[in-house]
Amino acid sequence: MEPVFWLGVVGAAALIVFFFLIFLVKQYKRCPSNRILVxxxxxxxxxxxxxxxxxxxxxxxxxxxxxxxxxxxxVIEIPLEGALSLNNIRVNVPSTFTVGISTDPVLMNNAAERLLTLGDAAIRDQAQDIILGQLRLVIATLSIEEINKDREKFMTLINENVADEINKV
Incomplete structure (x- = not known):
């Protein structure tokens, strides 16, 4: 056989290997530190x-x-107005919450299953609905005096209830 033939075969094989390596490199996905790769x-x-x-x-x-x-x-603004307290007095509790996805493996998987295709606005709406419901629930279990006097208890109850529900999403 002629050397030109073998040179063509080796060149074609090298080209195939080269394209295969490029294909492999393109399939490797890196994850930046401010994101989760799903x-x-x-x-x-x-x-x-x-x-x-x-x-x-x-x-x-x-x-x-x-x-x-x-x-x-x-950052989610919660304009809660007219929530009923334990003694049936309406309370206005405008508040601001900051929520984000955790890097805990269980919570990352929950977020991937429920939030992957949603945009920021849809995620914000979902979180706002959950937070509003939990705020109303906490306020309904406390009297006006408890809300005003024991702010730490009020904040702890809100944090616990909201975290439990948000972590499900």
């Missing part, structure tokens, strides 16, 4: 998605895909 598709028999904070992972084409969830906190 890989979904075929990620295991017992999981709907795989969440990573920091680092990176290979995403298998046609079988898996990926999205990012932001870890940046959302």
């Amino acid at each position: 890989i979904y598709g075929k990620v295991g028999s017992e999981r709907a998605s795989k969440c990573l904070h920091g680092g990176g992972a290979f995403v298998i084409p046609l079988i898996q895909d990926h999205e990012y969830l932001s870890l940046e906190p959302l």
Whole structure:
């Protein structure tokens, strides 16, 4: 056989290897520190998605895909007016909450399952509804005197109730 033929075969093989390596490199997804990388598709028999904070992972084409969830906190204004206290007195409690996705593995998976395709406005609306409901619930269990005198207890109850419900999302 002629050397030109073998040179062509080696060149074609090198080209195939080169394109394969480029393809592999493009499938490696890095996760910046202010985001969560969510890989979904075929990620295991017992999981709907795989969440990573920091680092990176290979995403298998046609079988898996990926999205990012932001870890940046959302500031939510809660204009609560007319909430009934324990002694049936209406209370206005305008407040501001700052919420964000945790890097705890269980909470990251919850967020991936429930918030992945939602935009910031939809996430903000969902969080606002949860917070409003929990604020009303806490206010309904306290008298006006308790709300005014024991602010620390009031804040603790709100934080506990809101955190429990928000963590489910």
